[in-house]
Amino acid sequence: MNQNNKNRKATPFIVPENYFEEFHAKLMQQLPEKKHAPTIKQIAIQKIKQYSAAASIVFMMIVGSTLIHQYATERNEALLSEKEDNELIETLFDNYQLDDYNIYCYLTSADQNY
Numbered sequence: 001m002n003q004n005n006k007n008r009k010a011t012p013f014i015v016p017e018n019y020f021e022e023f024h025a026k027l028m029q030q031l032p033e034k035k036h037a038p039t040i041k042q043i044a045i046q047k048i049k050q051y052s053a054a055a056s057i058v059f060m061m062i063v064g065s066t067l068i069h070q071y072a073t074e075r076n077e078a079l080l081s082e083k084e085d086n087e088l089i090e091t092l093f094d095n096y097q098l099d100d101y102n103i104y105c106y107l108t109s110a111d112q113n114y
Contacts, residue, residue: 089106092106
């Protein structure tokens with residue numbers, strides 16, 4: 001007994017009873033659960049999702065650029081047609097004597113062609 005009192009004075013810290021028996025169980029409860037490695041099927045599904053997303057982006061870019069190019073081409077053709085019509089009207093004004101009625105007839109017949 002005397003020996004225990006000397007040891008207690010030398011080391012004031014006391015280990016609770018059953019501390020080491022319960023230590024492992026308490027430690028395992030506090031640890032987060034281990035994440036499982038993905039299976040081959042899950043990896044394959046992720047790859048398919050990535051490739052399909054990339055393919056859809058490329059498809060949308062191709063379709064978008066095609067539509068933009070087609071719109072620009074139609075717009076340029078319309079501007080050229082309008083420019084040709086304006087040049088024709090200027091030529092008519094410069095070379096012919098026109099009255100309002102002739103201009104009206106020309107403009108209304110031009111609208112009917114479209």
